[in-house]
Amino acid sequence: MKTAVIGGSLGGLTAALLLSDLGVDVHVYERSPVELAQRGAGIGFLPDSQRYLVERGGVALDDISIGTAHIRYLDRRGNVIYDGAQKYRFSSWNTVYRQLLARFDARRYHLGCELTGWRDDGQAVEAQFAGGKPSQRADLMICADGVGSASRARLLPEAKPVYSGYVAWRGMVPEMAVDAKVRAAFDDAITYYVLANSHILVYPIPGVDGSVKPGERLLNFVWYRNYLAGGDLDDLMTDQSGQHREISLPPGAVSDRHMAELRASAIARLPAVFADLVCSTAQPFLQVIYDLDIPRMAFGRICLVGDAAFVGRPHAAAGTAKAAADSWALADALARNRDVPTALAQWEPGQIALGKQLLERTRAIGRRSQVDGNWVPGDPYLILGLRGPGN
Numbered sequence: 538m539k540t541a542v543i544g545g546s547l548g549g550l551t552a553a554l555l556l557s558d559l560g561v562d563v564h565v566y567e568r569s570p571v572e573l574a575q576r577g578a579g580i581g582f583l584p585d586s587q588r589y590l591v592e593r594g595g596v597a598l599d600d601i602s603i604g605t606a607h608i609r610y611l612d613r614r615g616n617v618i619y620d621g622a623q624k625y626r627f628s629s630w631n632t633v634y635r636q637l638l639a640r641f642d643a644r645r646y647h648l649g650c651e652l653t654g655w656r657d658d659g660q661a662v663e664a665q666f667a668g669g670k671p672s673q674r675a676d677l678m679i680c681a682d683g684v685g686s687a688s689r690a691r692l693l694p695e696a697k698p699v700y701s702g703y704v705a706w707r708g709m710v711p712e713m714a715v716d717a718k719v720r721a722a723f724d725d726a727i728t729y730y731v732l733a734n735s736h737i738l739v740y741p742i743p744g745v746d747g748s749v750k751p752g753e754r755l756l757n758f759v760w761y762r763n764y765l766a767g768g769d770l771d772d773l774m775t776d777q778s779g780q781h782r783e784i785s786l787p788p789g790a791v792s793d794r795h796m797a798e799l800r801a802s803a804i805a806r807l808p809a810v811f812a813d814l815v816c817s818t819a820q821p822f823l824q825v826i827y828d829l830d831i832p833r834m835a836f837g838r839i840c841l842v843g844d845a846a847f848v849g850r851p852h853a854a855a856g857t858a859k860a861a862a863d864s865w866a867l868a869d870a871l872a873r874n875r876d877v878p879t880a881l882a883q884w885e886p887g888q889i890a891l892g893k894q895l896l897e898r899t900r901a902i903g904r905r906s907q908v909d910g911n912w913v914p915g916d917p918y919l920i921l922g923l924r925g926p927g928n
């Protein structure tokens with residue numbers, strides 16, 4: 538069975554590895570011309586995201602992620618108002634990417650290959666690429682091309698990501714670059730501060746080189762802030778060069794005005810330890826938060842996985858876990874049935890249910906923080922998890 542995986546990020550790589558393990562002839566086609574190792578920031582590292590590396594890669598979790606034992610909330614003055622026992626693991630996108638990529642045959646991972654279209658005659662799919670690259674025939678095409686998926690736009694033109702009303706400002710700071718007081722405030726925890734229509738959280742992640750040693754790690758923040766759709770958001774999303782971007786602004790792209798506003802707001806509105814961290818971040822970046830609901834994931838010999846399918850807001854820290862779960866379920870379905878359309882039809886309902894559940898739960902959590910203002914520290918509903926709080 539020949540399989541083309543479109544998109545070589547965490548979802549695409551997990552699918553490619555699992556299908557390779559089944560003996561399937563898999564090639565990954567990634568649009569980016571260079572390896573993606575510099576991308577991304579911290580991730581809440583849930584069991585589904587860990588699963589391939591632990592079960593098939595023999596990786597020790599302590600070598601690629603950091604365990605924390607507390608959920609902590611601070612008040613405006615920086616006093617601890619809630620501290621509950623809760624074990625979590627955090628890693629970074631590039632640490633996990635490097636680990637997965639190292640396990641996949643490099644000759645089958647093709648950079649600079651942007652899918653532009655396909656022909657599907659029912660017997661096979663012929664994937665076509667930009668720049669005159671040769672098209673590829675496959676029995677199965679897995680589209681793991683993310684929230685901006687062009688394949689989804691073609692398969693389901695009516696299904697579009699819907700703006701949530703807010704963005705995530707993000708950044709990472711080497712833990713030794715901040716004051717000992719700041720390090721102590723965020724030690725061994727995910728730490729939150731909730732303010733009107735907004736919240737910020739901080740957790741530790743591996744260093745840029747993947748080191749998990751105390752002193753070599755990074756502190757990662759995510760600050761959810763509301764911007765009105767239209768001019769307010771468009772102004773934010775217009776980068777230094779005047780170009781408007783839909784989904785994210787990478788490090789260095791945020792305009793000087795918005796950088797100044799972020800730092801001033803951090804100092805004015807956040808407890809000092811959070812403000813210190815935000816202001817110590819050399820190049821914060823941001824991601825627009827979208828909801829994406831779709832009615833189908835399987836289309837004969839083509840399927841959508843990960844963010845190309847459902848996108849839930851990040852409040853469950855479950856995006857990469859969902860992409861991995863889609864891939865594990867797909868591999869299970871293909872192991873049971875090598876007829877691709879039949880396997881995809883059997884796979885689809887469970888993954889649609891998973892995506893809808895995650896979308897609804899994270900939408901409700903986001904609404905409580907960013908609109909209703911009734912997010913209660915310690916509420917068990919807010920525990921991270923793919924299949925439910927803490928699950």
Ligand SMILES: Cc1cc2nc3c(=O)[nH]c(=O)nc-3n(C[C@H](O)[C@H](O)[C@H](O)COP(=O)(O)OP(=O)(O)OC[C@H]3O[C@@H](n4cnc5c(N)ncnc54)[C@H](O)[C@@H]3O)c2cc1C
Pocket residue numbers: 543544545546547548549566567568569573579580581582583586650651652653681682683684686687705759824825826842843844845851854855856857858860
């Ligand atoms: C603020 C924020 C915080 C988050 N926090 C967490 C967290 O704590 N834990 C967690 O698990 N998840 C988290 N996520 C979600 C997570 O980042 C995504 O769910 C995950 O990256 C989705 O992986 P993916 O492989 O499906 O898509 P992506 O990572 O988006 O990858 C898609 C890939 O497809 C490629 N591509 C696109 N178009 C084409 C094309 N035409 N041809 C070829 N290649 C193409 C892209 O270059 C890219 O490499 C967070 C997201 C946000 C926005």
